[in-house]
Amino acid sequence: MLDPKTLEDIGNKMSSLLANSPAKDFEKNAKAVVSGLLAKLDLVTREEFDIQAQVLARTREKLKELEARVEALEKARAGQ
Template sequence: MLDPKILEDFGAKMSALLANTPAKDIEKNAKAMMGGFFAKLDLVTREEFDVQAEVLARTRDKLTALEARVEALEKARSGQ
Protein backbone atom coordinates (compact mmCIF):
# COMPACT_ATOMS: atom_id res chain seq x y z
CA MET A 1 0.00 0.00 0.00
CA LEU A 2 1.16 3.56 -0.69
CA ASP A 3 2.45 5.62 2.15
CA PRO A 4 0.41 8.86 2.56
CA LYS A 5 3.66 10.73 3.17
CA ILE A 6 4.89 9.75 -0.29
CA LEU A 7 1.65 11.03 -1.86
CA GLU A 8 1.91 14.31 0.05
CA ASP A 9 5.52 14.77 -1.06
CA PHE A 10 4.60 13.98 -4.65
CA GLY A 11 1.71 16.47 -4.55
CA ALA A 12 3.94 19.16 -3.07
CA LYS A 13 6.61 18.58 -5.72
CA MET A 14 4.05 18.70 -8.52
CA SER A 15 2.58 21.93 -7.16
CA ALA A 16 6.04 23.46 -6.94
CA LEU A 17 6.84 22.32 -10.46
CA LEU A 18 3.61 23.74 -11.88
CA ALA A 19 4.08 27.00 -9.98
CA ASN A 20 7.28 27.63 -11.94
CA THR A 21 5.83 26.97 -15.41
CA PRO A 22 4.30 29.30 -17.99
CA ALA A 23 0.98 27.55 -17.33
CA LYS A 24 0.80 29.26 -13.94
CA ASP A 25 1.42 32.65 -15.56
CA ILE A 26 -1.26 31.93 -18.14
CA GLU A 27 -3.69 31.02 -15.36
CA LYS A 28 -2.90 34.25 -13.48
CA ASN A 29 -3.30 36.34 -16.63
CA ALA A 30 -6.55 34.61 -17.57
CA LYS A 31 -7.97 35.18 -14.07
CA ALA A 32 -6.97 38.84 -14.19
CA MET A 33 -8.47 39.28 -17.65
CA MET A 34 -11.73 37.58 -16.68
CA GLY A 35 -11.87 39.58 -13.44
CA GLY A 36 -11.53 42.79 -15.43
CA PHE A 37 -14.17 41.65 -17.90
CA PHE A 38 -16.66 40.79 -15.15
CA ALA A 39 -15.92 44.06 -13.34
CA LYS A 40 -17.10 45.96 -16.43
CA LEU A 41 -20.41 44.09 -16.45
CA ASP A 42 -23.26 45.16 -14.21
CA LEU A 43 -23.25 42.01 -12.05
CA VAL A 44 -24.12 41.38 -8.42
CA THR A 45 -22.95 38.68 -6.07
CA ARG A 46 -25.22 35.85 -5.00
CA GLU A 47 -25.33 37.34 -1.49
CA GLU A 48 -26.47 40.74 -2.83
CA PHE A 49 -29.08 39.02 -4.99
CA ASP A 50 -30.41 36.99 -2.05
CA VAL A 51 -30.66 40.12 0.12
CA GLN A 52 -32.60 41.96 -2.56
CA ALA A 53 -34.88 38.97 -3.12
CA GLU A 54 -35.70 38.96 0.62
CA VAL A 55 -36.36 42.71 0.59
CA LEU A 56 -38.67 42.24 -2.39
CA ALA A 57 -40.55 39.43 -0.66
CA ARG A 58 -41.09 41.55 2.47
CA THR A 59 -42.19 44.51 0.36
CA ARG A 60 -44.63 42.29 -1.53
CA ASP A 61 -46.10 41.06 1.78
CA LYS A 62 -46.50 44.63 3.04
CA LEU A 63 -48.15 45.68 -0.21
CA THR A 64 -50.62 42.81 0.00
CA ALA A 65 -51.48 43.76 3.59
CA LEU A 66 -51.92 47.43 2.64
CA GLU A 67 -54.13 46.54 -0.31
CA ALA A 68 -56.35 44.47 1.98
CA ARG A 69 -56.49 47.32 4.50
CA VAL A 70 -57.44 49.88 1.82
CA GLU A 71 -60.12 47.54 0.50
CA ALA A 72 -61.56 47.11 4.01
CA LEU A 73 -61.52 50.87 4.58
CA GLU A 74 -63.26 51.48 1.25
CA LYS A 75 -65.94 48.92 2.09
CA ALA A 76 -66.45 50.47 5.51
CA ARG A 77 -66.71 53.93 3.98
CA SER A 78 -69.17 52.91 1.30
CA GLY A 79 -71.28 51.05 3.88
CA GLN A 80 -71.85 54.18 6.00
Protein backbone atom coordinates (compact mmCIF):
# COMPACT_ATOMS: atom_id res chain seq x y z
CA MET A 1 0.00 0.00 0.00
CA LEU A 2 1.31 3.46 -0.87
CA ASP A 3 1.80 5.96 1.89
CA PRO A 4 -0.02 9.32 1.73
CA LYS A 5 3.21 11.24 1.05
CA THR A 6 3.88 9.21 -2.09
CA LEU A 7 0.31 9.74 -3.29
CA GLU A 8 0.62 13.46 -2.63
CA ASP A 9 3.88 13.61 -4.62
CA ILE A 10 2.28 11.80 -7.54
CA GLY A 11 -0.69 14.16 -7.42
CA ASN A 12 1.56 17.21 -7.38
CA LYS A 13 3.56 15.92 -10.35
CA MET A 14 0.38 15.19 -12.32
CA SER A 15 -0.95 18.66 -11.52
CA SER A 16 2.24 20.31 -12.73
CA LEU A 17 2.16 18.24 -15.92
CA LEU A 18 -1.45 19.13 -16.57
CA ALA A 19 -0.84 22.82 -15.86
CA ASN A 20 1.53 22.98 -18.82
CA SER A 21 -0.61 20.97 -21.23
CA PRO A 22 -3.71 21.49 -23.37
CA ALA A 23 -5.61 19.46 -20.77
CA LYS A 24 -5.57 22.50 -18.48
CA ASP A 25 -7.27 24.59 -21.16
CA PHE A 26 -9.78 21.82 -21.66
CA GLU A 27 -10.46 21.76 -17.92
CA LYS A 28 -11.03 25.53 -17.84
CA ASN A 29 -13.37 25.35 -20.84
CA ALA A 30 -15.24 22.38 -19.41
CA LYS A 31 -15.73 24.18 -16.08
CA ALA A 32 -17.04 27.25 -17.91
CA VAL A 33 -19.50 25.15 -19.93
CA VAL A 34 -20.74 23.27 -16.87
CA SER A 35 -21.08 26.51 -14.90
CA GLY A 36 -23.10 28.01 -17.73
CA LEU A 37 -25.39 24.98 -17.91
CA LEU A 38 -25.94 24.99 -14.16
CA ALA A 39 -26.73 28.70 -14.23
CA LYS A 40 -29.42 28.05 -16.85
CA LEU A 41 -30.99 25.42 -14.61
CA ASP A 42 -31.65 28.11 -11.99
CA LEU A 43 -30.47 25.92 -9.12
CA VAL A 44 -30.31 27.09 -5.52
CA THR A 45 -27.56 26.55 -3.01
CA ARG A 46 -27.92 24.04 -0.21
CA GLU A 47 -28.08 26.92 2.28
CA GLU A 48 -30.98 28.53 0.41
CA PHE A 49 -32.75 25.18 0.23
CA ASP A 50 -32.31 24.58 3.97
CA ILE A 51 -33.64 28.05 4.79
CA GLN A 52 -36.73 27.50 2.65
CA ALA A 53 -37.27 24.07 4.22
CA GLN A 54 -37.25 25.72 7.66
CA VAL A 55 -39.70 28.38 6.50
CA LEU A 56 -41.98 25.68 5.13
CA ALA A 57 -41.82 23.70 8.38
CA ARG A 58 -42.77 26.80 10.41
CA THR A 59 -45.59 27.56 7.98
CA ARG A 60 -46.97 24.03 8.27
CA GLU A 61 -46.86 24.25 12.05
CA LYS A 62 -48.71 27.57 12.01
CA LEU A 63 -51.29 26.12 9.61
CA LYS A 64 -51.93 23.21 11.99
CA GLU A 65 -52.42 25.65 14.86
CA LEU A 66 -54.85 27.77 12.84
CA GLU A 67 -56.80 24.70 11.69
CA ALA A 68 -57.15 23.61 15.33
CA ARG A 69 -58.39 27.09 16.31
CA VAL A 70 -60.93 27.14 13.48
CA GLU A 71 -62.16 23.68 14.44
CA ALA A 72 -62.54 24.78 18.09
CA LEU A 73 -64.43 27.91 17.07
CA GLU A 74 -66.74 25.89 14.79
CA LYS A 75 -67.48 23.46 17.61
CA ALA A 76 -68.17 26.32 20.01
CA ARG A 77 -70.49 27.96 17.51
CA ALA A 78 -72.30 24.69 16.79
CA GLY A 79 -72.85 24.21 20.53
CA GLN A 80 -74.64 27.55 20.92
